[in-house]
Amino acid sequence: MTNMPSETGGEPTKRAQAEGRFYDRYAEQLSPEQLAPQNVFAPTCLENLYVLEQFGDLQGKRVLDIGCGQGDTSVFFALRGAEVHALDVSEKMVSVTNELARRHGVDGRVHAQACRVEDMKYADDYFDLVFADGVLHHLDMPQAVPSIVRVMKPGGRGVFLEPQKGSIFSEVYRFFATDLRTTDERPLEQRDFDFLAGQFGRLNHREYHLVSLALFTMRFVTLKLSGKAFPYWMDEVRQGKYHPKLLRHLQNLDERIFRHFPSLRKYTWLTVIVTEKPKG
Numbered sequence: 001m002t003n004m005p006s007e008t009g010g011e012p013t014k015r016a017q018a019e020g021r022f023y024d025r026y027a028e029q030l031s032p033e034q035l036a037p038q039n040v041f042a043p044t045c046l047e048n049l050y051v052l053e054q055f056g057d058l059q060g061k062r063v064l065d066i067g068c069g070q071g072d073t074s075v076f077f078a079l080r081g082a083e084v085h086a087l088d089v090s091e092k093m094v095s096v097t098n099e100l101a102r103r104h105g106v107d108g109r110v111h112a113q114a115c116r117v118e119d120m121k122y123a124d125d126y127f128d129l130v131f132a133d134g135v136l137h138h139l140d141m142p143q144a145v146p147s148i149v150r151v152m153k154p155g156g157r158g159v160f161l162e163p164q165k166g167s168i169f170s171e172v173y174r175f176f177a178t179d180l181r182t183t184d185e186r187p188l189e190q191r192d193f194d195f196l197a198g199q200f201g202r203l204n205h206r207e208y209h210l211v212s213l214a215l216f217t218m219r220f221v222t223l224k225l226s227g228k229a230f231p232y233w234m235d236e237v238r239q240g241k242y243h244p245k246l247l248r249h250l251q252n253l254d255e256r257i258f259r260h261f262p263s264l265r266k267y268t269w270l271t272v273i274v275t276e277k278p279k280g
Contacts, residue, residue, distance in 0.1 A: 015184045016116050019138060020089040022182050023069070026231050027092035030070055032100040036239075037075035044240030046251045047161065047208040047272050054159045054274050058082040061128040064151065066117055067135035069232070071097025071110070077131070078106035085127075086112040087120070117144040122151045130158040136273075137162050138185045141192065145199045149277060158200065158275040165189040167269040169213040173220065180231050188271065200275035207265040208272065210257060212250035215243060216269070 041048040059081035065074045068086035074097055077084045088094050091114040101110035117139060130152055139145075152158060163170050165187040174181065197203040209216065216234060219242050223229040236242050258265055 013116075013140070015140070016089045018184070019182050020091065020114070023088070023090035023231070024092040027070070027090055027096050029230070030096050032071075032096060032103055035070060035072050035100055037072035037100065037104065038079060039239055040072040040076045040235075042238070042240040042244075044244035044248055045238045046248075046255070047206075047270060048238065050206060050272055051159055051161070054157065054272075055080075055129065058129070062126065064122075064127045064130045064148075066130065066132040066148070067138070068097050068112060069093050069133075071100040071112065073131060073133060074110050074112065075100050075104050075106055078109040079104060082109065082129075084110045085122070086110060087115045087117065088112070089114060089116060117147050120147055120151060124150055125153045125156075126151045128153055128156050130156070131160070132158075133161045134163065136160050136192075136196075137188055138182065141195060145196065149199055152277040154277055154279040156277050158273075158277075160273040160275075162271055162273060163187040163269055164207070164266075164271045166266045167209075167213070168267070169209075169217060169269050176224065177220070177229070180229055180233070193273075196273065196275065201278045202276040203273065205271045205273045207258075207268040207270065208251070208254070209269040210254045210264060210267060212247060212254050213269055215247055215250060 041052050043049055043052075058077055061082045063077045063082045063084045065077065065084055065086040068074045068088045069090075070093060071086065074084045074086040078101065086094070086097050088097070094112045094114045097110065097112040098107065101107040101112070130148055136145075148158065166189075167187075170187050193203070193205065216237050219237050220229065220233065223233050237247060240247070254268075
């Protein structure tokens with residue numbers, strides 16, 4: 001069992017409808033001209049460097065961006081030469097993605113639609129790369145993950161950034177940020193990793209942010225007290241917009257700690273999951 005109950009049916013479920021409404025409201029506050037997709041994987045953050053390494057050369061690759069949100073990752077892939085298919089349950093987020101793609105001249109390579117992962121109609125073995133940032137823990141994984149595996153090419157790669165249970169920051173944040181998250185999402189735990197490994201066959205994960213969580217805490221508290229907190233606020237830190245040098249120093253300290261005390265990785269906030277669909 002994973003951390004969410006299974007839902008079935010081709011029509012949007014209550015969870016999908018609630019998620020769509022939540023992100024529709026946020027999409028109304030977004031301005032595509034303020035987004036910088038070329039900086040979405042800023043090298044000031046160690047997990048971004050790791051993720052970029054997993055992507056490899058994107059030229060001519062077919063990419064599925066699940067939970068594309070405001071579209072900056074989708075446009076990033078397209079700017080690197082990929083053909084991108086972007087999914088989100090929020091129709092208004094899909095509109096933001098399309099507008100952002102037009103602004104950056106890659107609308108011919110970004111194909112966005114409002115759709116649940118469970119309802120994808122793509123052919124089997126279709127995508128070279130599947131990407132999702134903070135999405136798996138929102139999904140009905142027993143229904144959604146087999147669909148993801150189905151559309152990946154043999155030898156294709158999946159890269160997923162997810163919060164994990166065990167981080168004190170995550171638990172405190174969830175308590176104080178009920179207005180910034182949907183009610184059905186849950187951080188991943190060990191049984192979820194076991195489930196994913198069973199579905200994909202090949203899986204590894206690397207954890208980030210232990211001491212460096214102090215910087216995220218500082219930013220969240222500042223935004224919360226000023227009434228300016230928003231669902232994607234943590235991207236400001238990860239994209240180097242908030243004390244980037246301090247972030248790198250703290251992450252380097254994290255890495256030194258992990259070398260000596262690897263068991264502390266389970267108390268970090270973020271895990272990067274890399275999967276590969278076996279060939280043959």
